[in-house]
Amino acid sequence: MSDHDDVCVLLPTMNEAETVARVVADFRDVGFENVLVIDGGSTDDTRSIAREAGARVAEQSGRGKGQAVREAVRDHVDARYVLMADADATYDAADATAMLDPLFDGEADHVIGNRFADMRSGAMTRLNRIGNRIINLAFRGIHRESYRDILSGYRAFTRESFLRLHLTADGFGIETEMAVECVKNRIPVAVVPITYRERPGGSATNLHPIRDGGVIFLELYRKAKTNNPLFYFGGAGTAATAAGLAMGAFVLYRYLAFGISHEVVAVGAVGATILGIQLFVFGVLADMIYSLHREQMARYERALGDEATGRPSERKEPEAVADPGSGDDEAGSTRRGTTEEARN
Template structure:
């Protein structure tokens, strides 16, 4: 019996023939017998090479990393713990112990590997590094949690906690969505320093920085609707109000300087300001409702943890019934004696 018998190593792949064997063998050498490769329709020899290296291989029914992860956990993983990594050999199997320790100790339900703790030269381009920093800053500002490196593909989590997350992203936005859903569902998260290496020569990345970065920013903003409504509606309100104020200033300047009136722009300016103020007010109200909802959920969870639901003694229902049934009885009286007293 290995200490990792209840752990499944999950490797989403797409044309990773150059590196997948090395990654599978590294994890198997580290003591992980259950290695699952979920392939997104590779056109190279990724699947056959992964099988030869000792991995279970499944071909996903759809496309994209997010869909692959959801399908793998739902249909192909029976273990209680999942260790997810990329198959491009940028992550180190030697970090698996540190990733799993908080889970196996019961300290947390989700672990994120922080690539910035030990990022090797050439592992990330300057553009990607700047983009990652901006996305992490945006995440902290919008969702008010600091997970260090929300775009890290090195994750460890319990299958039970994964099933609590409402995940819909199909592509590389899956990591961002998982981080946001952990905040939303109050899943405990630990951040562990890991090593991040340069991709081996000959392997090509499936990441498109500009396109995928834009998708991730949109995902962050979209998820703010239910997790931070004040930011979601307030930012749109501020933008609309600022646009209206700018148009109004232009109309006023043209009228005072040249005597030219711009009625249509003026009407648009007033409309934009009114819309912006309404959005700000709506954001404040939505944030209040969201806060009250979270308070109610927390109270309910505390009640469940304390075992109060159904406890009769605190509500007085069951105890009160017993008191009423025993009222007037002496400590030594019996039901038969009472019945006899009633007959008399």
């Protein structure tokens, strides 16, 4: 049995007829026989070409990459390890061993391939490169971890750790959601440098930078509700307070300069300011509760670990102290007998 027998290569596809055969062949050439193509309803010959190249093919019941990945791992993968890549020939199958090593060595349960380590010319447009950098900085600021390239589609993970993630994104937000859920569930993550190449000619991308970038930013903010509540509520509170102060400044300027009062705008300014302050205070309280929850969960996990390894608890039971007034205490009886003998 080779190291690759318990690995499933997962390739989500959507109209990838130009490249899917090459990608399947590349992974099979480096020793991966279990290649699963999960197709999102391609209108070209993606499915038939993938079968001819030697892959198992399943057609997803819904739409979107996120739904495809969830359905594939849940219903079509039995292997312990999953190696996920795009079927557009931008990733190098030769990097698969480096991606899987942290899983085999027990160093991580989720591995992210860092495309920026070796990005070939033309692999990513300037707009996409800037957008990726901004999203990674936002992720680090919001979720307090640096995975360097959270939008990378080259991933390796254990099936067990994937099933622990609460994933709901249907489209390209799946990579962002996986990264956030790894932080939230404290799943060990390793980042591995990989090669990222330009898409071959004739292969069209399914990514829309503006639309999908907006979805990713919304996903980052939405997930902050349970992972960084101070940012989630504090950000909304800051925006509301700033809007209220701006409206208040406008009302004050118009009144002092022209003697015109804007009662409705003034009421709105007061309401927005109060709402903003309340949201910020709620964010502080929620962050305190979240911190206490994390501490309690850490203690609980340590206690479970001590119980599993058989280590004794660090807490010592207090030594029993004899009660001198206890009539049936052995020590007390001995002392009374000695005293009576002395009197006699």
